[in-house]
Amino acid sequence: xxxxxxxxxxxxxxxxxxxxxxxxxxPGHDEIQFHQMVDQAHDIIYIHDFHGNLTYGNRAAxxxxxxxxxxxxxxxxxxxxxxxxxxxxxKELVDRIKGKQRYDIPFEILCRDAxxxxxxxxxxxxxxxxxxxxxxxxxxxxxx
Numbered sequence: 020x021x022x023x024x025x026x027x028x029x030x031x032x033x034x035x036x037x038x039x040x041x042x043x044x045x046p047g048h049d050e051i052q053f054h055q056m057v058d059q060a061h062d063i064i065y066i067h068d069f070h071g072n073l074t075y076g077n078r079a080a081x082x083x084x085x086x087x088x089x090x091x092x093x094x095x096x097x098x099x100x101x102x103x104x105x106x107x108x109x110k111e112l113v114d115r116i117k118g119k120q121r122y123d124i125p126f127e128i129l130c131r132d133a134x135x136x137x138x139x140x141x142x143x144x145x146x147x148x149x150x151x152x153x154x155x156x157x158x159x160x161x162x163x
Contacts, residue, residue, distance in 0.1 A: 063160040071096040083162055085133035101129040101137055139163045
């Protein structure tokens with residue numbers, strides 16, 4: 020019984036540490052399951068801010084692009100896209116933000132990995148809103 024109490028105290032300390040470090044409550048069971056599902060997906064799932072700075076990439080994204088997870092989160096989405104497609108992607112982003120293009124229509128782009136090898140993905144993006152304002156763009160891409 021003492022071992023169980025000690026383990027509970029350790030877990031409570033970890034939760035308190037997490038909440039203090041992140042400023043938010045520790046994730047609940049459903050949120051943990053959701054994150055596990057996204058992280059184990061075969062499709063590339065990513066989120067970037069309004070300026071293109073990556074804020075999330077799942078395991079498939081890390082594997083496809085070949086960057087260390089910490090390094091990837093210091094990059095801009097355009098660092099991963101072949102320069103010949105920058106204007107195309109910029110137009111797609113603007114059109115979708117302005118409502119000129121539907122969110123459910125995917126488009127193809129040429130990407131570059133950490134070794135500068137190119138590969139094609141089909142991607143679909145949509146905006147993430149907070150308080151009625153666009154804060155981030157989330158995307159799902161499939162290596163084709």
